[in-house]
Amino acid sequence: MTQPKTRLSENARGMLLMIGNMAAFTFSDACVKAIGAALPLSQILVLRGLVASLFIAWLALRLGAFRHRPAPRDAALMLLRGTAECASAYLFLTALRNMPLANATALLQMVPLTVTLGSAVFFGEPVGWRRWLAIAGGFCGMLLIVRPGTEGFNAFSVYALLAVAAVTLRDLTTRRLSAALPSMQVTLSSSVLVMLFAAASSLSEDWQPLDARLLALMLGTSVLIVAGYTFSVMVMRIGEVGFIAPFRYTGLIWALLLGLVVWGELPQPTTLLGAAVIVAMGSFTLWRERQLRRAGARVQATPAAAKTRRT
Known part of the structure; x- marks a missing residue:
C-alpha cells in the first residue's frame, strides 16, 4: 500500500529537480545575454x-566515474558528442546575445521532436503516425517563431x-553510447572540449578586464551552470523519466519572465503561438x-509471468 506513495514522492522530487535544472540553465543564459558584447564569447x-x-x-571522482x-x-562517440556540444554552445549563445531570450529558448524546445525525427531517419527506430504529425506540428510552430521572409528573420x-541541429546531434550520439559508460565521464569530456575549443578561439581575440558588474555576471553564469549540471545528474536518478521529462519546458516560462522583467521583451503573438505549438507537440x-515503453515492458513481462505460472 505504501509503494504508490513512494513513487509519487520520487516523481514530485524529480519534477522539482527538473524545474530547478531548467531554471539554472535559463538564468545562466540570461547572465551571458546580460554580459553582451562587453566580453568576447570565447572568454x-x-x-x-x-x-x-x-x-x-x-x-x-566522488561518484567513481573514472573507474x-x-x-x-x-571514446570516438564522446569526441563526436563533445564536438557537437562545442558547436551548440557557440551557435546558441551567439544567437542568444542578438535575439530575444524567449525566442532563442523556444526554438531550443524543438530538440525532443528533432531527436525523435533523427532516431527514425538515422537509426530506423519506428515512429507512428501520431508522432510524425507531432513533429510536423512542431516544425510549423518553429516557422511561426522565426518567420522566414520577414525582417525579423536574420x-x-x-x-x-543550427544550434538545434547541433544539440540534436549531441543527444543522438549520447543514445549510442554504452549504458555502462558513466554519465559524469561523458559530461566532463564535453565540458573540457568546449573549454579547449573556446581557449583556441580566444587566441585571436583580446580578453577584456572584468569590472564588478561583469565579475558578478561571470560568477552567476558559472555557478548556475554548475547547478544545472548537478540537477541534471540528480534528476536522472529519481522518479520516472516519462513523468519528469515534460517539465523541461518550464525553461521557456523562465525565459519569458526574464525577458519581460530584465529586457522588456514582449514576444509577438505569433511567437507565443509558435512556442505553445512546440511545447504541446513536444x-x-x-x-x-x-x-510505448510501458506497452513494451508489459509485453516482455507477459511471457515471463506465464512461464512462472507453468513452473
Whole structure:
C-alpha cells in the first residue's frame, strides 16, 4: 500500500529537480545575454568552462566515474558528442546575445521532436503516425517563431536553428553510447572540449578586464551552470523519466519572465503561438514515447509471468 506513495514522492522530487535544472540553465543564459558584447564569447566560455569542468571532475571522482575505461567506440562517440556540444554552445549563445531570450529558448524546445525525427531517419527506430504529425506540428510552430521572409528573420535566427541541429546531434550520439559508460565521464569530456575549443578561439581575440558588474555576471553564469549540471545528474536518478521529462519546458516560462522583467521583451503573438505549438507537440511526443515503453515492458513481462505460472 505504501509503494504508490513512494513513487509519487520520487516523481514530485524529480519534477522539482527538473524545474530547478531548467531554471539554472535559463538564468545562466540570461547572465551571458546580460554580459553582451562587453566580453568576447570565447572568454566567457573559457572562464565558465573552467569552473564547470573542475566541479564536474570533482563530482565524477566522488561518484567513481573514472573507474570505467571507455572502449574505443565510446571514446570516438564522446569526441563526436563533445564536438557537437562545442558547436551548440557557440551557435546558441551567439544567437542568444542578438535575439530575444524567449525566442532563442523556444526554438531550443524543438530538440525532443528533432531527436525523435533523427532516431527514425538515422537509426530506423519506428515512429507512428501520431508522432510524425507531432513533429510536423512542431516544425510549423518553429516557422511561426522565426518567420522566414520577414525582417525579423536574420543570420542569428539561422544560428539558433543550427544550434538545434547541433544539440540534436549531441543527444543522438549520447543514445549510442554504452549504458555502462558513466554519465559524469561523458559530461566532463564535453565540458573540457568546449573549454579547449573556446581557449583556441580566444587566441585571436583580446580578453577584456572584468569590472564588478561583469565579475558578478561571470560568477552567476558559472555557478548556475554548475547547478544545472548537478540537477541534471540528480534528476536522472529519481522518479520516472516519462513523468519528469515534460517539465523541461518550464525553461521557456523562465525565459519569458526574464525577458519581460530584465529586457522588456514582449514576444509577438505569433511567437507565443509558435512556442505553445512546440511545447504541446513536444509534450505529446514525450507522453507517447512513455506509453510505448510501458506497452513494451508489459509485453516482455507477459511471457515471463506465464512461464512462472507453468513452473
